[in-house]
Amino acid sequence: MTRRAVVTGASSGIGRATVVALRRSGWDVLGVARRAERLEQLAAETGAEVFAADLTKQQDIDALAERIGADPVHSLVHIAGGALGADRIEDGDTEQWLRMYEMNTLSAHRLVKALLPKLRATSRAEATHVDTLFLTSTAAQVAYPGGAGYNAAKAGESMLVNALRQELVGEPIRVIEIAPGMVHTEEFSLVRLGDQAKADAVYDNVEQPLTADDVADVVSYSLNAPGHVNLDLVTVRPVAQAAQHLVHRGPLTPRD
Secondary structure, X not given: OOOEEEEEOOOOHHHHXXXXXXXXXXXXXXXXXXXXXXXXXXXXXXXXXXXXOOOXXXXXXXXXXXXXXXXXXXXXXXXXXXOOOOOOHHHOOHHHHHHHHHHHHHHHHHHHHHHHHHHHHHHHHHOOOEEEEEEOOHHHOOOOOOOHHHHHHHHHHHHHHHHHHHHOOOOOEEEXXXXXXXXXXXXXXXXXXXXXXXXXXXXXXXXXOEOHHHHHHHHHHHHHOOXXXXXXXXXXXXXXXXXXXXXXXXXOOOOO
16 A cells, blocks of 8 residues: 655755655655745655645645645654744744744644544545654753754644644554754754854764754654554764764764
8 A cells, every 4th residue: 555645844854855765665745845946846856746835824734735635644744843043032032933833833733633634534444554743853852052942842842742642542643753953954054043154063073963864764764664663752863962962073983
């Protein structure tokens, strides 16, 4: 049976890599993101279906649900999200905090409300398990100076995931959380900091930070695992990052 996933954040970074990884392993994919031109390129390269939507807007969520219609949905893979700014709490931009909450927590809420009935319908019709998967962050687990807005938004999304898993107990619906640490993608730090030099400095002299493909491999593994196996929470970091605040810069070398 060919399984079908709805993957958000599909125009770049981890979302795009996830579409590629799932297509490679035989999935049908509907990739969702705001930037239509990038989605068109993704469709041409992978054969995925695509749909342009801003997940902070309810009308776009409704349009996505209408686009899916009665088609089967085996997995909701919510990769979209992001961080804005790195200010101290006293200096933080409240509108940026609100935007991050909308981008991360509320988008997850809206998607669950819209697509959970479709997941259930697929599960009933095909007598199979279905999945919800959410990409959160190690920022949901450990606070750090300058990160409070993103910490709060991702912690809110993580709590939504944990509550959802409990609310769906007894149903054949897996609820999976993947929490990456340092991932070097083309846009995340640039969008957050608004300056290429500052974005590059985040990864300066770090030996092999994670890539989008690394995280997409973990996502693909969790969705392709046997249906009775649920990876509740996977925290994935590069070897050079031992904790949110502890990153080794320089070569990794064994001690004498």
